Amino acid sequence: MLAILAKDLRIELRTREGVSSLAVLGLLVLLVFQFAFPERPTPEAAAAALWLAFVLAGTIGAQRTFLLERENACMHGLVTAPLDPAMIFVAKMLGNVVILTVLQFLVVPLTVVFFDVAPTSRLGWLAVVCFLGNVGFSAVTTLFAAISVRIRAREVMLPLLVLPLVSPLLIAAVQASARLLGDGSAAEVSVWIQVLAAFDVIFAAAGWLLFEYVVRE
Amino acid sequence: MKRLGSWAGPGLPWIVGPGMLGALYLIFMVVPTERVQGIVQRIFYFHVPAAWAAFLGFVVVSVASALFLWSGRAAYDRVARAAAELGMIFCTLVLLTGPIWARPIWGAxxxxxxxxxxxxxxxxxYAAYLLLRSFGGADEAVARYAAVLGIVGALDIPLIMISVRLWRGMHPSVIGARPGEGGLADPSMRFTLFxxxxxxxxxxxxxxxxxxxxLRVEDEIEAIHRRIHPA
Amino acid sequence: MDHFPYLFSAYAIVWIVLFLYLLSLDRRGRRAERDLEELRKLLQAKAVK
Known part of the structure; x- marks a missing residue:
């Protein structure tokens, strides 16, 4: 399992294809958002832009999860290896989490600068929200990237499958971030963090259990 | 399922057909007009039952999906697929009848x-589920993918419910509590609804x-086809 | 507001049309199933020969 994760990360480190294109894409979304909000931006707008950039770049990035395996017919080797499919899921999901974390390290500071918000006192909580949002999103996209890579029209199918399912995650993450970037109370944020944590647990478990049925040949 | 079909099949249309006529008679001729909302409130007797049917569709999809993954029998897959198609129809009805009522009552x-x-x-x-099936074709693997989506979608429901409640619950409500549902004062209204x-x-x-x-006939034709022309 | 009978009749007609359509679909589905069953028996008889 660790070997798969290490392999994927090594490819990424060598080529930097994924992260660099995602970073530029995230930057572009933030820019477009700026053009759409001509007046003085609010923390709500900043949170919305942050998570939109994350979701758009993340969905496109997740397409790549299994693409390399597909192109080189390695998936067959992976599946037939004496390895629990659930482990492949975990490795692939962690790979996505790492790449998206890098993306967040770029997008979050840019949001802070572009939208002129200052989360000074609550940086830790913002990191928690970002991490939980990242894990839940990666769990869902990894599971469905494995599906979409095997059917026609996969570029359209992945967002179509993923976006409705992550809507509760998106609502929770945007609401929590808006309060952290603005001036919400800790109690308000903790409710949303609970929703995010529940989402993460449910979908990581679902991916763990159901991945076997997706990759079975 | 086949046994249930042959048992309920011939009789069911003759319960549903006249039954629905009776429902229409109740809705338009028997039930008193709601005092505050007026005649448009009668759309509730279509709107709410359609929502029940849509929700039932979702339950059937997820249960059949789980049974399909567990047993691998194509019959469960057909049930999930048929239920998703019907759920989509009823869900669309809900989304169409809702605004017709909301416009005069809520003003939006x-x-x-x-x-x-x-x-x-x-x-x-639902839309994603049906698109997945239509893009995927008749491949056996697509049935498994759809079943995974059916199960994951069902897992998502409680989270969606919680998050949309919290989301709006924290905002000042423009309209106030939804009127009507709790206020079916007349017993004949409640009877008509149920x-x-x-x-x-x-x-x-x-x-x-x-x-x-x-769907079953399609599958069997496919099987015979394959037996005659084993490609 | 005395036009409810009209409203009722309009809806009733729509429903009856829809009902008859569904009924015909049901019948045709049954016939297709029967035909298929026969076809399968024929095929089996042929295979035995």
């Missing part, structure tokens, strides 16, 4: 009320059986 076609938000998210999940609901559920079952038969 659409608001981001928790229930509306949830219904529209469920609709998009009676129509029963009719809609039976209609759902009937349509499900009809659709299932077509």
């Amino acid at each position: 076609w659409w608001t981001w009320d928790p229930r509306l938000t949830m219904t529209v998210i469920l609709w998009t999940i 009676y129509t609901g029963l009719c809609f559920v039976l209609l759902f079952v009937w349509m499900l059986l009809v659709r299932l038969r077509v």
Whole structure:
């Protein structure tokens, strides 16, 4: 399992294809958002832009999860290896989490600068929200990237499958971030963090259990 | 399922057909007009039962999906597929009848009320499910993918419910508590609602059986085809 | 507001049309199933020969 994760990360480190294109894409979304909000931006707008950039770049990035395996017919080797499919899921999901974390390290500071918000006192909580949002999103996209890579029209199918399912995650993450970037109370944020944590647990478990049925040949 | 079909099949249309006529008679001729909302409130007797049928569709999809993954029998897959198609129809009916009522009562076609938000998210999940099936073709693997989506979609429902409630619950509500539902003062109103609901559920079952038969025949033709021309 | 009978009749007609359509679909589905069953028996008889 660790070997798969290490392999994927090594490819990424060598080529930097994924992260660099995602970073530029995230930057572009933030820019477009700026053009759409001509007046003085609010923390709500900043949170919305942050998570939109994350979701758009993340969905496109997740397409790549299994693409390399597909192109080189390695998936067959992976599946037939004496390895629990659930482990492949975990490795692939962690790979996505790492790449998206890098993306967040770029997008979050840019949001802070572009939208002129200052989360000074609550940086830790913002990191928690970002991490939980990242894990839940990666769990869902990894599971469905494995599906979409095997059917026609996969570029359209992945967002179509993923976006409705992550809507509760998106609502929770945007609401929590808006309060952290603005001036919400800790109690308000903790409710949303609970929703995010529940989402993460449910979908990581679902991916763990159901991945076997997706990759079975 | 086949046994249920042959048992309920011939009789069911003759319960649903006249039953629905009775429902229409109740809705338009018997039930008193709601005092505050006027005649447009009668759309509730279509709107709410359609929502029940849509929700029932979702339950059937997820249960059949789980059974399919567990047993691998194609019959469960057909049930899930037929239920998703019907659920989509009823969900669309809910989303169409809602705004017709909301416009004169709320003053807006659409608001981001928790229930509306949830219904529209469920609709998009149904849409994704059906698109997955139509893009994927008749491949056996696609049935498994769809089943995974059916199960994951069901897991998502409680989270969607919680998050849309919290989301709107923290905002000042523009309209106030949704009127009508709790306020079915007249017992004949409540009776009409439940009676129509029963009719809609039976209609759902009937349509499900009809659709299932077509899917089964398609599968068997495919099997015979493969036997004659083993490609 | 005395036009409810009209409203009722309009809806009733729509429903009856829809009902008859569904009924015909049901019948045709049944016939297709029967035909298929016969076809399968024929095929089996042929295979035995």
